Amino acid sequence: MSSLDLLGDMPKAERVLLKIFLRNTSISKKEFEKIARELPEKKDISTEEIKKALKALLEREWLREDNENYTLLQRKHRGSQKKGF
Secondary structure, eight states, X not given: OOGGGGGTTOOHHHHHHHHHHHHSSEEEHHHHHHHHHHHHHHHSOOXXXXXXXXXXXXXXXXXXXXXXXXXXXXXXXGGGSOOOO
C-alpha cells in the first residue's frame, strides 16, 4: 500500500501523475509530454484521462503551471500549524 492509496477516491490517472511529480517536483512541459506519451501503454490510462488529471491537479492547486514547467506545490497539513497555546 502506498501513501497515495490513502487519498481514497482520487482517480487512478491523478494518482499516477502525482507519483511522477513526487519523484521530480518540477518538470518541464516538454519532459511531461514525453512521459505522458508513454503512460497509456504502461498504466492502462487514456490520453484523455491524463489531460483531465492534469487539469484537475492544476485546479486543486496541487500543481502550478508557468510558461515552461509544471511544479508540485508543497503544502503543510492544517493540523501541523501551531495553535498559539
